[in-house]
Amino acid sequence: MLTKSVACLGSALLLAVAVREAAGQVTGNNGAELFMNYCASCHGTDGKGGGPTAAALKIRPADLTTIAKRNGGTFPSARIKALIAGPDNLLIAAHGSREMPVWGPIFRALDPAGDNEGRLSKIVTYLEFLQGADQQAPRKP
Numbered sequence: 744m745l746t747k748s749v750a751c752l753g754s755a756l757l758l759a760v761a762v763r764e765a766a767g768q769v770t771g772n773n774g775a776e777l778f779m780n781y782c783a784s785c786h787g788t789d790g791k792g793g794g795p796t797a798a799a800l801k802i803r804p805a806d807l808t809t810i811a812k813r814n815g816g817t818f819p820s821a822r823i824k825a826l827i828a829g830p831d832n833l834l835i836a837a838h839g840s841r842e843m844p845v846w847g848p849i850f851r852a853l854d855p856a857g858d859n860e861g862r863l864s865k866i867v868t869y870l871e872f873l874q875g876a877d878q879q880a881p882r883k884p
Contacts, residue, residue: 774869777862781846782807790873804843811874818871824863 779788785800787793790807797804811818829845846866850859 774865774867774872777866778869781844782866785843790870807870808873808875810870818874820867820871823870824867827866828863 778786778790782790783794784796785792785794785804786807787797787804792804792806794804810823827845828847847859847863850857850862
């Protein structure tokens with residue numbers, strides 16, 4: 744039953760994003776905007792995993808402010824970008840069931856001629872900026 748609820752929630756989220764994109768309401772001029780539009784509903788506006796939909800998920804969204812800390816002090820940009828884009832060889836527990844949308848194909852479907860690679864890069868740059876946010880309030884880079 745929970746799986747069905749999560750699937751419905753995910754479908755509703757993707758539909759809402761598609762409608763906002765089609766209406767021109769999601770501009771995505773920078774990583775902070777893209778993060779707020781695509782990631783904050785699960786990961787929270789602060790990136791710590793407490794977004795409004797987090798409670799409905801089987802696996803709590805990751806605290807994205809501690810990625811570098813969990814990787815020996817280095818932010819793994821290429822790996823994070825690949826996780827967001829969604830190649831099948833980079834499944835992790837939270838993404839294994841695909842509770843997190845794989846944004847690469849979604850970006851391409853929403854805007855086939857758009858700068859989808861740029862969107863992914865901007866989100867990754869913003870996530871890198873969020874590292875250490877537990878010691879400071881996040882701000883736009």
